[in-house]
């Protein structure tokens with residue numbers, strides 16, 4: 001086995017081409033490359049990579065099968081633990097998780113675990129037999145069809161529980177559907193993975209806002225033995241700046257929901273409009289900001305500028321996403337913070353005032369704190385501003401549910417090991433507990449909760 | 461699908477639809493709204509629940525044709541329906557504890573006003589209603605309001621029914637004569653609600669308005685329905701849509717409603733089907 005060197009490249013759409021379409025950027029390995037990459041794995045007896053995976057995928061196990069060309073079996077191995085492999089293979093921050101731990105990475109580049117996961121998940125997309133499982137262990141309601149809810153539901157169904165998911169939107173997937181753009185995660189892939197979860201016997205009820213159409217207590221009255229809350233972090237933050245309600249200022253949630261869920265990029269065939277001017281500023285430095293900035297370019301903006309208050313090193317976005325954004329021509333105004341949004345008399349955005357920042361001592365997050373440089377205000381001319389500065393949990397369900405305690409940040413308090421909340425029979429996980437985090441962490445939380453829900457029901 | 465069981469054209473370009481939605485009907489209260497989607501390619505459109513019937517398991521909506529999507533809804537026939545319907549959304553309005561309330565409706569605003577006026581009446585309140593429209597044939601729900609109002613006034617721009625002029629003129633006359641109103645509820649075009657609020661402020665009469673901001677999700681997720689109330693930014697879909705009229709920044713709302721005017725024109729003009737629209741592509 002050749003373990004030296006760098007990981008095998010994954011073919012991608014040319015940046016010049018791809019900013020004109022919403023097709024997927026990364027194209028995936030072919031069989032030959034997948035086998036070659038799999039052979040870079042050392043098959044460690046004490047695999048560090050596995051410990052770095054929140055859902056405990058048997059990484060060397062599945063990679064070995066890929067190396068042997070046994071792709072079907074490799075996929076089965078992954079799916080023992082991961083209910084959404086085609087999604088994780090695309091959007092997980094592997095560089096901070098499994099790949100960060102891979103021993104090959106000490107000397108060379110780590111094994112491309114994520115790309116291999118994507119390869120096996122896509123390879124087996126169609127030919128799979130659904131197996132009948134008896135669902136007589138008890139009834140569980142899952143609120144929210146995002147990665148945490150879908151994972152909890154799938155695991156519970158596999159264990160023989162009868163599961164119903166209640167979802168506020170008209171499509172399942174949560175952020176995977178309304179937030180992450182098509183060019184990074186095709187909605188067909190999400191649909192496919194959700195269909196498999198339905199095949200396990202999970203029922204998904206759409207257009208149901210729990211806390212409005214019915215409360216958590218009513219779910220118990222209807223005969224559910226336990227409730228899992230995976231309602232995510234769907235409350236956009238704004239900076240409270242002058243001019244923030246001008247026409248042309250969006251939260252990233254609104255901008256991306258119009259484009260992804262409502263397909264505004266196909267306007268006017270699809271009837272939901274979205275406004276993108278010539279020059280767009282996106283405030284923030286995470287994945288959400290990258291997605292918004294890259295989407296704006298695809299919608300026809302001439303310039304798309306990331307305005308971020310810290311430096312390149314401190315940006316929380318995945319390395320690959322920053323790189324892709326740069327390739328596509330997104331500009332970066334680092335160490336800058338907006339102070340005011342400027343508009344014309346009709347209420348439309350005409351510009352943004354920013355102040356330059358410098359980095360001071362590290363703060364609680366361990367990152368160096370940005371400090372404004374007095375008198376350094378300057379103006380950029382833009383006609384659209386997208387705020388991508390974070391989300392907190394959506395309070396509709398929480399406010400409607402008695403005895404469900406939350407932190408000062410509005411996140412639900414849970415036992416870290418079990419996902420139990422302060423209310424009997426109610427479990428929670430994902431962004432609604434951690435604040436905006438990652439797909440795989442949300443899935444990990446769903447998995448843990450499924451286990452403790454089963455235990456809770458069996459012990460009653 | 462959420463089926464339409466009954467359809468009635470109640471005025472020029474205004475239809476009343478009774479829709480099968482038992483779970484929503486069971487939870488609906490005055491002030492709640494729905495979001496509907498006609499088909500896969502349609503917009504999500506917010507509409508007030510104008511009436512509801514738990515026994516029948518139906519909700520009634522009253523829709524005015526203003527652009528493409530509302531026309532699409534108005535064109536639906538009995539037996540057809542909505543692909544999606546989500547609700548009840550928003551905060552219901554409080555209707556108990558008042559002795560005398562004046563309800564002011566303008567144009568289509570009479571529809572969302574009706575369940576509130578009806579509920580006030582049921583709670584034993586003396587209800588004085590003022591309904592306005594551009595012309596007599598656009599005035600809706602006159603009979604329904606007549607049934608639940610102690611006094612009913614009407615105003616049309618051209619004088620074809622009731623007072624010739626605006627509802628605010630009728631209201632001002634009333635306020636000059638009677639000083640025992642405890643609350644005003646005004647629902648109609650943004651500009652009407654603005655003028656009513658300015659007027660009632662002079663009389664220190666508590667006033668509730670209902671905002672029809674642009675919305676996407678209706679659950680507080682997107683922030684698109686932002687409105688400045690007093691010093692604070694609120695989301696009309698979850699904090700409202702009813703707010704204290706004396707605190708709402710109406711001018712901001714008037715500007716925000718104009719945001720998509722160009723695109724709306726494009727939808728109306730473009731008969732285009734299939735494929736990606738060319739003006740979103742770069743050379």
Ligand SMILES: Cc1cc2nc3c(=O)[nH]c(=O)nc-3n(C[C@H](O)[C@H](O)[C@H](O)COP(=O)(O)OP(=O)(O)OC[C@H]3O[C@@H](n4cnc5c(N)ncnc54)[C@H](O)[C@@H]3O)c2cc1C
Nearest residue numbers: 144146147148168174175179210232430431437438439442
């Ligand atoms: C634009 C964007 C890009 C991202 N990129 C990445 C990435 O590349 N990699 C990564 O790992 N993470 C990424 N993330 C973060 C990741 O998507 C989230 O951490 C993850 O989706 C959280 O999952 P969840 O199940 O907790 O919640 P969500 O995905 O938010 O799902 C919650 C679901 O609950 C529904 N819901 C809410 N309230 C109710 C209610 N009262 N009743 C019924 N249903 C309700 C919502 O409609 C939604 O469908 C990104 C996030 C965004 C916004």
Ligand SMILES: Cc1cc2nc3c(=O)[nH]c(=O)nc-3n(C[C@H](O)[C@H](O)[C@H](O)COP(=O)(O)OP(=O)(O)OC[C@H]3O[C@@H](n4cnc5c(N)ncnc54)[C@H](O)[C@@H]3O)c2cc1C
Nearest residue numbers: 493506507508522523524526527528529530672673717724
């Ligand atoms: C909480 C709430 C309750 C509502 N209740 C009702 C109701 O009971 N019956 C009803 O007919 N309408 C109601 N509306 C308004 C309705 O949603 C809009 O008329 C509809 O979205 C317009 O869509 P369109 O595509 O037909 O028009 P567009 O082509 O989008 O617009 C045509 C014209 O209408 C204006 N417009 C667009 N959206 C709105 C809006 N949300 N409010 C006011 N004007 C708008 C535009 O500025 C434009 O001038 C409500 C809105 C909200 C937010």
Ligand code: SF4
Nearest residue numbers: 041042044049102103
């Ligand atoms: S740590 Fe790296 S080399 Fe070792 S088993 Fe995991 S992927 Fe293979």
Ligand code: FES
Nearest residue numbers: 678680682683697
């Ligand atoms: S409509 Fe999205 S927050 Fe109100």
